[in-house]
Amino acid sequence: PPPMDGLVESAVQRLLLAGQVAAAKFGGGGPITDPAREREVLDSVAAMSAAAGLAPETGVRFFRAQIEAAKVVQRGLHARWRAHPALRPRERPDLATEVRPRLDALTPRMLRLLKQTEPVRRSAPECHARLAQARHAAEARTPLDGLHRMALNQALRPVCDLP
Numbered sequence: 001p002p003p004m005d006g007l008v009e010s011a012v013q014r015l016l017l018a019g020q021v022a023a024a025k026f027g028g029g030g031p032i033t034d035p036a037r038e039r040e041v042l043d044s045v046a047a048m049s050a051a052a053g054l055a056p057e058t059g060v061r062f063f064r065a066q067i068e069a070a071k072v073v074q075r076g077l078h079a080r081w082r083a084h085p086a087l088r089p090r091e092r093p094d095l096a097t098e099v100r101p102r103l104d105a106l107t108p109r110m111l112r113l114l115k116q117t118e119p120v121r122r123s124a125p126e127c128h129a130r131l132a133q134a135r136h137a138a139e140a141r142t143p144l145d146g147l148h149r150m151a152l153n154q155a156l157r158p159v160c161d162l163p
């Protein structure tokens, strides 16, 4: 399958994991944003980008968008769960031992795919066409609600602007 499909699919998977992050944090009273963890994620993205043959800045810019999108999902779900107790998650996964390792497992795959989309990204019209196609395919496999679609838009916005 074209690397753009894999890239979009893994961005969707990461946003679904943000739902598990939201469940882990819900009711804990703590903030959604964890600046130290963000730095940790972005530092390892920079290191892995270089290893994958990507400019570290390219990987970091892409992942900043993934992190912002993950926060959109978390804020949206928390608001939904506050308003509708029946929708609250029944399971509370552990952030450090369960959820973050799943996020970390996606990172090298996403960077590899980002590298593989380099030829397509060189042409803006081709990039946007492939991206739209890949989104369509991903949403056919995994139907998303409005919140997740909005977050996915945000997560994918930088893709065709990256060098």
Ligand SMILES: O=C(O)C(=O)C[C@]1(C(=O)O)C=C[C@@H](O)C=C1
Pocket (backbone or CB within 6 Å): 021, 032, 033, 034, 035, 037, 038, 041, 066, 067, 068, 070, 071, 095, 100, 103
């Ligand atoms: O690990 C978390 O606590 C998350 O909320 C996930 C995540 C990310 O997308 O990697 C997003 C926001 C936080 O500020 C830190 C990291």
